[in-house]
Amino acid sequence: xxxxxxDGDVNPSDDSDTGHISSAIVSAHPRDAAxxxxxxxxxxxxxxxxxxxxxxxxxxxxxxARALGDRLAAIAALPGVLSxxxxxxxxxxxxxxxxxxxx
Numbered sequence: 001x002x003x004x005x006x007d008g009d010v011n012p013s014d015d016s017d018t019g020h021i022s023s024a025i026v027s028a029h030p031r032d033a034a035x036x037x038x039x040x041x042x043x044x045x046x047x048x049x050x051x052x053x054x055x056x057x058x059x060x061x062x063x064x065a066r067a068l069g070d071r072l073a074a075i076a077a078l079p080g081v082l083s084x085x086x087x088x089x090x091x092x093x094x095x096x097x098x099x100x101x102x103x
């Protein structure tokens with residue numbers, strides 16, 4: 001998000017100060033789940049929160065929502081993965097601030 005310095009308005013089209021967080025559930029062959037979870041955790045911006053049977057619960061963070069989608073697609077293509085589903089996505093942006101006139 002950038003500020004238009006001419007009039008103090010905030011430009012919401014710029015995503016440079018925005019962060020995105022997503023959670024996903026990955027299903028893998030039970031025999032492969034631990035190894036798949038290790039591969040997922042090795043990807044920067046990923047955090048594996050749980051592995052239970054064939055399910056892997058993870059959180060992904062990035063500045064770009066498209067990068068999160070691309071990362072989930074790459075996870076879905078890993079050997080041993082049966083499916084990868086996005087469960088939650090949120091855009092985290094700082095509160096816009098405005099310059100107050102000095103009096």
